[in-house]
Amino acid sequence: MPPLVRRKLFVLVLALGAALAAAAVAYAGNGGFAPVTPHSPNAHRINDAYLWVAVFTGVVLVVVESALLLFVFRYRGRGRPRDAEGPQVHGATRLELIWTAIPVVMLAAIAAFVFYELPGIQDIPSAKAEGGPLQVRIDAHQFYWQFKYPNGAVSINELHVPVNRVVQVNIHSEDVDHSWWIPALQGKFDAIPGSPSKTWFKADKAGTYRGQCGEFCGVYHATMRASVVAQSRSEYESYLSSLSDPLELGGQEWRGACAQCHALDGSGGYGPDIKNNSLLIQSQGLRTLITQGLNQAPPLANYMPPVARGWTDAQVTALLAYLKARVYKGPASGG
Template sequence: MKKLFWPFVVIAFLSGCQMRVLNPKSDTADTLTNLIYLSFGIMMLVLIVVFVLFVYFLRKFRERKGTKFDVPADEKENKWLEITWTVIPILLLAILAVPTVKATYDLTSKVSGSAEGSKDNAMIVEVVGQQFNWKFTYENGKESYDELILPVDQVVEFRLTSNDVIHSFWVPNLSGKIDVLPGEETRLSFEPREEGMYQGKCAEFCGAEHTLMRFETKVISQEAFESWMQEE
């Protein structure tokens, strides 16, 4: 059984390599990735400081020969030390909160259901999630299923709805997740900046065949996209 453990771990790890959250290929994904790196950096800073202090105190106050039954002297309060370990977490939270709040407001304008969330130069793509596929409808009425074709360096606004249950639209390289609700329209926009193939999926369990709710996102040149739009 032990011989099968590590091959299983390697296979499970490699099976998810096609969807990389920390490999941004759009403006929206850039913002989300920067927040992840910032929070991870703060977390590692706290972890390193705690670990260093742990080792230091473990060594300083370890039991020595002949001191097993000694009673340590009472320590007097240290007001400045107490202020320090109270202020430092507040500062760290502020460092994380300020860019997070700013990014939240910026991204909220991109997922707004109102006209204020729309951009004049945005290309509109209507998205319908249904058990168990995705339907994409473009401005000229062209439709595609489980394959999203987008032009590079073009702002795209998605108008999403569901025909049945709640789904979640997610292309890790290009955007964060957004719920797709029955009877209600939600919106999401981003600008792909690099040509390539990116996997998308439904990130909300939506039924027995949920695993079929995957789709390919193909970002191509403006010329290739215009040619594709004219094809029947």
């Protein structure tokens, strides 16, 4: 094969390989190049802004990279000595104006579009017909999410809401910085101790929308997942009433706030085996432990965070009831 043909073949194979590698990612859509399909008006606007910016960056990428390749091949060495000076070109006013003006226009177009979309992302709709947005308080904790509904009911890691209802979430943190993020419903919002923030969403379709704490917050950050379950009004109401069962609430607390360190059966992991620890059935001792944390081997080796900071009495009682019924296995025998 003549060298030129061989080189062309090589470039072709390389280009095809790159195209194939990218195709899978592009086709994957969600989780690939594209953001998840939005299911709330504000998430739609964030998505639109993403696409608008992507059009410009896409065009710039193609134009700049093609020009680069063109120049690389067209003006390559061709056996000229390495230290030979190329022709020196000065002044090309028209060209310089063009390559200044185009980026300015692009940036202006991007800025204008984002400012146009912003109010619809940020401003919480008044939802007058429904008596205002449904208010939910979110408390971020190491390492779980707690949701408090208008009637005082509490759920852990899973927020249930009626579909097509404006929900305002008021985001608090009880310990360190976390970040509330359900990509299909809204953008990221930091949960900062002492400085509550708020955002909103309105799920347009029943289903489960998943998210993950967006800010590294400690050893079990990765387990800090959240989901929003959008369901019919009646399903939502019956979920709320199920939360008044202490064993249901206590179970959610155990699985969400304790089990990632102590295992579902209490046999231990990062934290010690506590199945036979009588603290699990001592109201006062348990309360002190879970609201203050424990760090017997300072500074930070095997530290237990104050997981239950801000809990109500009902929450502690529910946990206690669950621990008694399902986790505590009695004093260790034969020890």
